[in-house]
Amino acid sequence: MSSASHSTSRSASHGTVKSYVVGFILSLGLTALSFGAVMSGTLPRDMILPAITLLAVVQLLIQLICFLHLGTAPEQRNNTMIFILTGSLIATIVGGSLWVMHNANVNMMPTQISPERARVKD
Known part of the structure; x- marks a missing residue:
């Protein structure tokens, strides 16, 4: 294996700076939404837990994709x-x-x- 193909396959498994920044911004936004759902009082009391759970699942998926690079690509x-x-x-x-x-x-x-x-x- 040549060093050129070795470095290409190694960089394919890592994310770009753009994917890290997008993932970070989306995670911050979802955290702020969760905080806002609790502190603002705009949601009914019985809807706060489902809203936080939904936002947590979305944030988990974003972090898996943007930071852990889980996806459907062959590698x-x-x-x-x-x-x-x-x-x-x-x-x-x-x-x-x-x-x-x-x-x-x-x-x-x-x-x-x-x-x-x-x-x-x-």
């Missing part, structure tokens, strides 16, 4: 697939743990029935 597909599989694994472990803890909580809670009443039902 980025491996990283994108590893990221998706890692996210799926974490979601499965966290979701399964929450499910087990919820079921343990529901099934192991003391009942609101007195011992005398329990004996009558037997």
